[in-house]
Each structure stands twice: as structure tokens, then as C-alpha cells.
Amino acid sequence: MTSNDSDTANARSGGARRDFMRLALMEAASAAARGEVPVGAVLVKDGTVLATDGNRTRELSDPTAHAEMLVIRRAAVRLGNDRLTDCDLYVTLEPCTMCAAAISFARLRRVYYGAADAKGGAVESGVRFFAQPTCHHRPDLYGGLGESEAADLLREFFAGRRG
Amino acid sequence: MTSNDSDTANARSGGARRDFMRLALMEAASAAARGEVPVGAVLVKDGTVLATDGNRTRELSDPTAHAEMLVIRRAAVRLGNDRLTDCDLYVTLEPCTMCAAAISFARLRRVYYGAADAKGGAVESGVRFFAQPTCHHRPDLYGGLGESEAADLLREFFAGRRG
Numbered sequence: 001m002t003s004n005d006s007d008t009a010n011a012r013s014g015g016a017r018r019d020f021m022r023l024a025l026m027e028a029a030s031a032a033a034r035g036e037v038p039v040g041a042v043l044v045k046d047g048t049v050l051a052t053d054g055n056r057t058r059e060l061s062d063p064t065a066h067a068e069m070l071v072i073r074r075a076a077v078r079l080g081n082d083r084l085t086d087c088d089l090y091v092t093l094e095p096c097t098m099c100a101a102a103i104s105f106a107r108l109r110r111v112y113y114g115a116a117d118a119k120g121g122a123v124e125s126g127v128r129f130f131a132q133p134t135c136h137h138r139p140d141l142y143g144g145l146g147e148s149e150a151a152d153l154l155r156e157f158f159a160g161r162r163g
Numbered sequence: 164m165t166s167n168d169s170d171t172a173n174a175r176s177g178g179a180r181r182d183f184m185r186l187a188l189m190e191a192a193s194a195a196a197r198g199e200v201p202v203g204a205v206l207v208k209d210g211t212v213l214a215t216d217g218n219r220t221r222e223l224s225d226p227t228a229h230a231e232m233l234v235i236r237r238a239a240v241r242l243g244n245d246r247l248t249d250c251d252l253y254v255t256l257e258p259c260t261m262c263a264a265a266i267s268f269a270r271l272r273r274v275y276y277g278a279a280d281a282k283g284g285a286v287e288s289g290v291r292f293f294a295q296p297t298c299h300h301r302p303d304l305y306g307g308l309g310e311s312e313a314a315d316l317l318r319e320f321f322a323g324r325r326g
Contacts, residue, residue, distance in 0.1 A: 062236050063245040063268040064227070073225050082226040097292055098264035101285075105226040105261065119297065122264075126297030127290040129260055134282065134289030 017112060020044055020090040021146040025114075027054040027067065028092045028153050034059060038153040041067035041091040043075040043084070050075040050087065067091060068099040072106050083107045092150035094121035094143065100129040103139060110140045114150030180275060183207055183253040184309040188277075190217040190230065191255045191316050197222060201316040204230035204254040206238040206247070213238040213250065230254060231262040235269045246270045255313035257284035257306065263292040266302060273303045277313030 020042050027040025031054030040054040051074035056065040068091050076082050088110040095103060095113065100122040103111060113123065122129045123141060130138040183205050190203025194217030203217040214237035219228040231254050239245050251273040258266060258276065263285040266274060276286065285292045286304060293301040 057245045057268075061239045061243050061245050063239060063247075063270075064232055064236055064265050065245075069227055073227055076224045076226055080224050082220045082224050082228075084226075096264060097290070097295075097297065098261050098268065101259060101261035101264070102227050105220075107226075120299075122297065127260070127292065127295055129290065132260075132290055134260065134285065136283075 016047060017090075017145065020049070020088075021092070021112060021114065023049070023052055024067075024090045024092050025146055025149050025153070027052050028150065031055045031067070032153060032157045038157045039067045039091065039093045041071045041089060043071040043087055043089055045075075045079075045084075045087045050078055064098065066096065066099050068095055069102055072102055072108075076106065085109070088112065089139075090145070092146060093117050093154065094123050094125060096120045097122040097127055097129060100127075101135075104130065104135050104137045107137050108139045110142065112142045112145045114144070114146040115154065116143060116147075179210065180253075180308065183212070183251075184255070184275060184277065186212070186215055187230075187253045187255050188309055188312050188316070190215050191313065194218045194230070195316060195320045201320045202230045202254065202256045204234045204252060206234040206250055206252055208238070208242075208247075208250045213241055227261065229259065229262050231258055232265055235265055235271075239269065248272070251275065252302075253308070255309060256280050256317065257286050257288060259283045260285040260290055260292060263290075264298075267293065267298050267300045270300050271302045273305065275305045275308045277307070277309040278317065279306060279310075 024040040024042045028038040032038035036055040043051045051071040053070040054067050084106045090112045092114040094117040118125045129135050187203040187205045191201040195201035199218040206214045214234040216233040217230050247269045252271050253275045255277040257280040281288045
């Protein structure tokens with residue numbers, strides 16, 4: 001591969017990452033329309049989407065039904081393996097403590113997330129799980145992708161609930 | 164209620180707690196027989212068992228299928244509510260980071276656990292989630308119930324795997 005080919009591949013890859021996060025943002029918007037906290041997630045392997053979903057804690061009467069948990073569970077069933085080796089997660093909000101630990105158990109390769117969450121996050125906020133000795137697998141972490149759209153969705157949702 | 168009645172009620176309640184933990188230990192033994200890490204859990208409301216289960220991460224190809232998660236999810240569906248108010252969890256091993264956060268989201272009232280887990284626990288070990296500012300509901304916590312039986316099951320299981 002020449003340097004030029006490599007540049008093109010990188011640009012394509014950057015475009016793909018934005019596309020996956022856009023899909024996650026659409027899931028977040030759908031969650032808001034269902035009255036759920038607007039967070040969306042997409043699980044990808046080798047450029048193929050294995051699962052997309054948004055929060056469904058109310059709809060499913062399931063306190064664990066965060067977007068990340070739903071796509072991890074669906075992708076694991078699809079692959080027939082509880083370890084999602086070489087899989088990447090796109091999620092609109094910084095994962096919480098529960099989801100961060102689930103991401104570690106699932107052995108995800110990379111996590112791209114949008115807005116930080118000082119109140120409930122566990123990557124750069126709170127318990128910073130991936131930096132702890134009881135975390136036994138740490139994915140590569142990329143914050144701030146699609147951050148402003150993700151934050152806008154959450155702001156509008158909570159403003160609407162207060163209104 | 165006289166002091167004597169109260170003593171009897173307390174003794175009965177202690178007996179009930181031991182019975183619920185014994186049921187959790189039976190679930191842990193069943194998990195071991197299925198080749199799963201032997202942890203079992205029981206979810207109780209008003210003295211009634213809402214759900215019992217053991218780890219099923221391998222069987223279900225689900226990295227989130229810890230015993231605690233399975234009983235929380237089943238009880239929440241049964242009650243039609245993602246908040247398990249006034250519910251108590253019995254689990255044979257100190258909950259991990261994922262399960263501790265799920266316990267908090269589910270608003271459980273009390274958690275009784277058996278053996279401590281220095282390597283992966285998150286109650287008295289690791290991130291000590293319930294003492295963190297990003298934890299927004301803290302159950303009452305009781306460690307050491309059925310501790311030796313729970314630890315024996317785990318020790319035998321891992322010894323068998325190495326053998």
C-alpha cells in the first residue's frame with residue numbers, strides 16, 4: 001500500500017466511523033421519541049453492523065436495558081460467543097459503570113463515545129473503570145465523536161421532561 | 164409484639180435469610196454442573212422468591228448473564244417495573260462492577276452476599292461502587308452470609324478446571 005492509498009483508506013475509515021456514530025445518534029433520537037433517555041449504540045465487526053439499539057429500560061421493564069447492553073447481548077448471540085473479539089462499539093454517551101464493566105467482559109476492541117457524562121459515566125468520569133486493577137480487559141477508547149449532537153439530544157430530552 | 168415475639172420473629176427472619184442464601188448456593192452448584200462459574204442469586208420481595216438463577220454467560224453466549232443480572236431482569240419483568248423497590252438480593256459472591264451498578268439502577272433495598280471477591284468485586288473490593296459519587300442509590304449491604312460454602316464451590320470449580 002502506498003502512502004496515498006493509506007491516506008485514502010484512513011479517510012474512508014474516518015467516514016465510516018462518522019457513519020456508525022450517525023446511526024447511533026439516530027437510535028438515540030428514536031429512544032427519545034419512545035420516552036426513553038436518548039442514548040444509542042452500534043456494534044460493528046470488520047465494517048459490518050452486528051447490532052444497533054437505543055435505551056429501552058422503560059419499555060422492557062429492565063433496569064439493565066441500556067443501549068450498550070442491548071447491542072452487546074445481541075451481537076454475542078449472533079456470533080455465538082460471549083467474547084466479542086475484534087468488535088467496536090459506538091455509543092452516543094460516555095458508558096456508565098454497568099456498561100463499562102460489560103464492555104470489558106465482552107472483550108471489545110474499541111469504544112467510540114460522544115458526550116462525556118460527569119454524573120454517571122465511568123470512562124473519563126466516576127470510577128474510571130478501565131484504569132482500575134479489577135478491570136481485566138481495556139478497549140481502546142475514543143471520546144468526543146458526535147459529541148455536540150449527542151449532548152443536544154440529551155439536553156432537549158431533559159428540558160422537555162421538565163417543561 | 165412482646166420482646167419474646169420479637170425475638171421469635173427475628174429468629175424466623177434469620178432462618179429465612181439462611182434459606183434464601185441456601186437456595187442461591189444451590190443455583191451456584193447447578194451453574195458449576197453446567198460448566199459455568201459457580202455463582203447463584205435469588206431475588207426476594209416480602210418473603211416471596213421472585214426469581215432464582217445462576218451464571219449462564221457460556222450457555223446464553225451473553226457476557227452480561229451473571230446470576231445477579233438474570234434475577235434482576237426476570238423480577239423486573241415480573242413486577243412490570245424497572246425499579247425493584249423493597250426487593251432484596253441474595254448472591255453467593257460479592258457482586259462485580261457491572262452487577263453493583265445494575266443493583267443500584269434497580270433500586271434494590273438490601274444485598275446479602277457470601278464470599279468476598281478481591282479480584283473482581285465492587286462492593287468491599289475494587290471500585291467500591293456504592294461509596295462513589297456516581298452511585299445514586301445505595302442498598303443496605305450484608306457480606307459473609309454462606310461465605311464458606313460459596314468459597315468452597317468456587318475453589319472446587321477452579322481446581323477442577325486446572326486439573
